[in-house]
Amino acid sequence: MTRRLLLFVAFLLLALGVLEAFVRANGEYLEVLSDKTSMRIKVFERSPSDLGLLFIGTSRFVDCIDEPLFSRNLEIRSGKTIRALNGATAGIGVKGIIRFAEAVSQRGGLRVVVLEASVPSLGKAAVSSETDTLKEDIAAPGQDESGYGPRIETALQGWLADRLGIVAQRKSLRPASAINLFALYSGSVMDTTVWKRKGVLRELFSSSEPGVDEQQFSRIIPVVTSSGDAGIEVTEGVDLSRDETLRNMEQLAEILAGSDTQVIWVAPPVTAEVAQQSESGETRAAAFRYMAYRYGTPVFDYSQAAIPDDCFRDTSHLNKKGRILFSKLLARDLADHF
Amino acid sequence: MLFNSVTFLLLHFFCVALYWASPALRVRQIILLISSLVFYGWLYWPALFLLGAAIVVNYGFSLWIDSTERKRLVTAFAVAVNLCNLGWFKYSAFLGEILVELFDRFGISIENPPSSVWLPLGISFFTFQVIGYLVDVSRGEIRAERNFFVFSVFKCFYAQLVAGPIVRANELIPQLKELRKFRADNFQLGLYLLIAGLAMKICLADTLSQFVEHGFSDPAKLEVATAWLTLYAFAAQILSDFWGYSTVAIGLGLMYGITLPLNFNLPYLATSIREFWHRWHITLSAWLRDYLYIPLGGNRTGRYRNLFLTMVLGGIWHGASWNFVIWGACHGVWLVLERAVPDFFPKGRFFTMLKWLLVVNGVCLLWVFFRAPNIEVALQYFTALLAPPYTMIDSPPDDLLFILIGFLAFTAILGKSLTDRRFLEWGLVRQVSLTFFLLVAIIAYADARLDFIYFVF
Incomplete structure (x- = not known):
């Protein structure tokens, strides 16, 4: 029996050793699998060289854009075939968007990048994918880090993570990583967790294809701010010196300025009620004018556009009907840039 | 100490190695006792005083029950002491609330009676285990354990101290008293x-x-x-x-x-x-x-x-x-x-x-x-x-x-x-x-x- 025990332990250690070697050899990919933003960046990097348009934003953008529909309508409007990729990520914060922008700048060859201009996408912290509310880091429950016991435990875990790839990359060993791996290699599914989001499953099972009222469609016009509209006194009367959103927009614009990529800002729609409650309208408009003037990046603001309430799943996320409507609207409004 | 922690696992394997390396039964019993106390007191060492007191008091009770003619009376007293201990730590706040509510029904307002603010880990388990032991001794199903180390390990063996299984004395004590060979x-x-x-x-x-x-x-x-x-x-x-x-x-x-x-x-x-x-x-x-x-x-x-x-x-x-x-x-x-x-x-x-x-x-x-x-x-x-x-x-x-x-x-x-x-x-x-x-x-x-x-x- 002792021989059997020794063999059991030896084979177990051998299997763990093989896994450790595999993890170390594929660390770059495994790291990507366990991080949503990294994975989308990797999918973007692996995308075909003829990719012409990339969307970067939060869950609002995930819900706003139907890529094939957008591309078809853009082709109808502009007469050009443009391959588009929606790289929006539910729950991404400004840090993630900056990482994405850096990847765009390094890769080059992209014609247009459409960035989401909203508080969740440009705020300082990561956001909840459902509510777009800023969330604080939450400590692990029941852990009092001040005692010697927890300190020893934390130190031991850190020591193991520093030395063992399987501990450091443990999240990539979860079953969900297999789905992410599929997404990474197929490049066709950007957000493998999208089905978990509120209302998405219901939409998946609803067979009806919502139509778009053409008259209504023509009445929905965004507020467009382009460099030609803005003068030197774009921010007159508005103090933008402490506006963090603007600072983040500037940082993104500067990152992308080095590449040949045209940057377009799009403020996604919200319900009429939320639009009326917004108190920062003037500041935001000034920030958009400043960006258009300073960096030549046009802004399409749909937050005040008259998109009907039945197009929304909640106050700031579009439903299936809204997505179809908005994809067509965006193709119509961006067609001139291609 | 939590079973699901790296610290616990490392110390456990160390203790197991030490245990099997020791040729003497008494040394093995001491290893089990010390490791159990260390694991129990790891996150909150004052809890060891309660556990220690429970071991000493119940060791005394078991010997008393074994030697007296009035077994039922002494057992009832010993069980009551254990239940009072459990009651104070676990139920005093709840009973206080009931009391306040009861008086309130009759229009009498009273302050919340004093209650324990601390619930020792696994108190229900080790209290029930020792009550079962005392009753078994009282019924004559087992003799009271004279060896203090063996009794202590029975009372606080770390594998089951905090959340069971609730072990009977006749299941565990004979195993603790036997010098067994390592079985792979x-x-x-x-x-x-x-x-x-x-x-x-x-x-x-x-x-x-x-x-x-x-x-x-x-x-x-x-x-x-x-x-x-x-x-x-x-x-x-x-x-x-x-x-x-x-x-x-x-x-x-x-x-x-x-x-x-x-x-x-x-x-x-x-x-x-x-x-x-x-x-x-x-x-x-x-x-x-x-x-x-x-x-x-x-x-x-x-x-x-x-x-x-x-x-x-x-x-x-x-x-x-x-x-x-x-x-x-x-x-x-x-x-x-x-x-x-x-x-x-x-x-x-x-x-x-x-x-x-x-x-x-x-x-x-x-x-x-x-x-x-x-x-x-x-x-x-x-x-x-x-x-x-x-x-x-x-x-x-x-x-x-x-x-x-x-x-x-x-x-x-x-x-x-x-x-x-x-x-x-x-x-x-x-x-x-x-x-x-x-x-x-x-x-x-x-x-x-x-x-x-x-x-x-």
Whole structure:
């Protein structure tokens, strides 16, 4: 029996050793699998060289854009075939968007990048994918880090993570990583967790294809701010010196300025009620004018556009009907840039 | 110390190595005693004073009971002292609230009576274990243990001190007094059970806990389908948590060559509530039967009353709140009804399946009282389970379905192997591959370490 025990332990250690070697050899990919933003960046990097348009934003953008529909309508409007990729990520914060922008700048060859201009996408912290509310880091429950016991435990875990790839990359060993791996290699599914989001499953099972009222469609016009509209006194009367959103927009614009990529800002729609409650309208408009003037990046603001309430799943996320409507609207409004 | 921590595992393996390296029985007993005290006092060392006092006092009581002619009187006194200790730490606040409310009914306003602000880990378990021991000595079923080290290890063996299984003296003490040789098969089985138990706790129970926490924090917001899913999630969580703990405990014991009693045996396969209690927390059920139900009169007089009272007291044992009283009472009523009303289901596979569905869903529904923080929330939860609109799942929580499927797969594939020694009969490839899979799962999900649910009981 002792021989059997020794063999059991030896084979177990051998299997763990093989896994450790595999993890170390594929660390770059495994790291990507366990991080949503990294994975989308990797999918973007692996995308075909003829990719012409990339969307970067939060869950609002995930819900706003139907890529094939957008591309078809853009082709109808502009007469050009443009391959588009929606790289929006539910729950991404400004840090993630900056990482994405850096990847765009390094890769080059992209014609247009459409960035989401909203508080969740440009705020300082990561956001909840459902509510777009800023969330604080939450400590692990029941852990009092001040005692010697927890300190020893934390130190031991850190020591193991520093030395063992399987501990450091443990999240990539979860079953969900297999789905992410599929997404990474197929490049066709950007957000493998999208089905978990509120209302998405219901939409998946609803067979009806919502139509778009053409008259209504023509009445929905965004507020467009382009460099030609803005003068030197774009921010007159508005103090933008402490506006963090603007600072983040500037940082993104500067990152992308080095590449040949045209940057377009799009403020996604919200319900009429939320639009009326917004108190920062003037500041935001000034920030958009400043960006258009300073960096030549046009802004399409749909937050005040008259998109009907039945197009929304909640106050700031579009439903299936809204997505179809908005994809067509965006193709119509961006067609001139291609 | 939490079983699901790196520190614990390292120290445990160190202690096991030291134990088997020691040729003398006394040294082994001291190693077990010291390691048990270190593990118990790791997070809050003042708790050792309470445990130490409980060991010394009960050691004295057992010798007294053994030597006196008035065994029943002394036993009653010793049991009362232990229950008072348990009552002070666990029930004083609850009893104080009842007292204040009672006086308030008569228009008399009183201050909250003093109560304990600290609940020692595992106090219900080690109190019940020692009460069982004292009663056994009193009944003459065993002699009081004279060796203080052996008695102390019986009282505080770290594998089962905090959350069971509740071990009988005649099961554990003879094993502690025997100088046994190292058996590789026991060690291998122990290692497997340790890994399988941790996998249940870390991969299933801890992952499910976040969904359950979310669901029970505000049941009014739950849709019907999500409420049901959360309910099943809790049923899976509490089983994975407690069965996981018990499996780890049995595994730890086996590494020392000590066999601890089985505490779970696929309880959700029961087709009657009686069978459920023969499969769920087996050592507590047996304890309640031997030291409560039978002394109350058992089947001889007032059978149904005894059964009901036993279950109500069993409910209160779990926690000091009306929820647990109702939970225990519901199980009591169900057990009484099952015995009083003859089984009217015809024989056959279909009706067995039907009975199983009724039992599983009934047990799950009663878990609402167990999990909800108070009766108000429990009632809100029942409303969420039944109230319209009957929409489909609008927002399935992250991974919940996957984890529930994982729970079913784990139970179906490995469940039986946690209840007997069949693991040792498997081929080496099967042993290694399954253990490896569990080990990788533990590493993959080892993020936040949560306490075991039964630590607070």
